[in-house]
Amino acid sequence: MDSWTFAVVADMHVGTPRSWRFDPAAREQWQTARQQIVDLTPEYLLVAGDMTRDGLTHRFELEEMKEDLDALPFPYLITPGNHDVGDKFNLRCKARICRQNLDLYNSVFPGSEYSVVHRNVRFSGFNSQLIASDLAEEAELWAWMESQKADPDVDHHVWMTHVPLCLYQFADDNHEPIGWNWYFSLDEPSRSRIVNALKATDASLLLTGHTHNRRELLHEGIRFQSLPATSFPIPFDFDGEFSTDLGFMLYTVSADSLESEFIPLAKKSTLKGYGTTDYVAPEDRDYSVVEEQPPLDITEQMYPL
Numbered sequence: 001m002d003s004w005t006f007a008v009v010a011d012m013h014v015g016t017p018r019s020w021r022f023d024p025a026a027r028e029q030w031q032t033a034r035q036q037i038v039d040l041t042p043e044y045l046l047v048a049g050d051m052t053r054d055g056l057t058h059r060f061e062l063e064e065m066k067e068d069l070d071a072l073p074f075p076y077l078i079t080p081g082n083h084d085v086g087d088k089f090n091l092r093c094k095a096r097i098c099r100q101n102l103d104l105y106n107s108v109f110p111g112s113e114y115s116v117v118h119r120n121v122r123f124s125g126f127n128s129q130l131i132a133s134d135l136a137e138e139a140e141l142w143a144w145m146e147s148q149k150a151d152p153d154v155d156h157h158v159w160m161t162h163v164p165l166c167l168y169q170f171a172d173d174n175h176e177p178i179g180w181n182w183y184f185s186l187d188e189p190s191r192s193r194i195v196n197a198l199k200a201t202d203a204s205l206l207l208t209g210h211t212h213n214r215r216e217l218l219h220e221g222i223r224f225q226s227l228p229a230t231s232f233p234i235p236f237d238f239d240g241e242f243s244t245d246l247g248f249m250l251y252t253v254s255a256d257s258l259e260s261e262f263i264p265l266a267k268k269s270t271l272k273g274y275g276t277t278d279y280v281a282p283e284d285r286d287y288s289v290v291e292e293q294p295p296l297d298i299t300e301q302m303y304p305l
Helices: 024-039 061-068 099-108 138-147 179-183 192-198 288-293 297-302
Strands: 002-007 042-048 077-078 113-117 119-126 156-160 205-208 215-219 222-226 248-254 258-264
Touching: 002 024, 024 248, 042 119, 061 099, 077 119, 138 192, 215 248
Parallel strands: 002 042, 042 077, 119 156, 156 205, 205 222
Antiparallel strands: 002 248, 113 119, 215 222, 248 258
8 A cells, every 4th residue: 555644733823813822833833734734635634633723712712713724725624722712620710611602613614533444554543632521522422532543444543632631741640720730731540541432443543633742652552742832842852952843743644653743843833912911800801902013914814814
């Protein structure tokens, strides 16, 4: 069988000038990555969440990204991130996943779980934000995931979600629901339950975003890869000085191998935005900053509003 490729991107954080906070650099960098991906002519694109800046409250961000992804010359699969549907559930978290945010996402991108076959690869994905949420969809997610079986007709089974199962090692303890350790990983017993479900499907690889950091762990015979971002780095130092470089991944598939290659961004933006990097509850946002900003010609050319 001839080899073929698929690309994987994560954490684009594309917002719009219509929001209460806006990072035009992330928007421009997604366009750079998008063109690089198109030029590489992969057969599929996987998106591992956080495609938007504030899609969990701004429907226009979700709609704009769907229009953009639909215009690609190849099919794509997506799993939502915390900026798309809300963070891990906790009462202290202002941006936690809830019924309203989940319904909003599903109204634009119906269905967060999938399992499809392309050539000799099965691609499966799920919404990690549902884990420990106690929403009705969480029980449905577990039932679906634990019903998946190994497929003897494929050579590789690639899974994708947004939040990594662990931040450092699979033996990590659970963390109090504050700080980065809790925010960037999943707790037990969910972590082991997911691993067992993956093993039952003869999974080759689980791809995750969220940390904006390139890293790989091998556990129970499965490769767990954290993906780079196209938007901005987060200063973890898992794999050395280059692990936070912005870009995306390209995978070359054959019958016997699934090889990954990091593709750095061809150009980094110097555009400046407005608003806070923190999440602000909708009732506390100041949208007057939007009216005070001069037109951003480059982003308006990319995405006419």
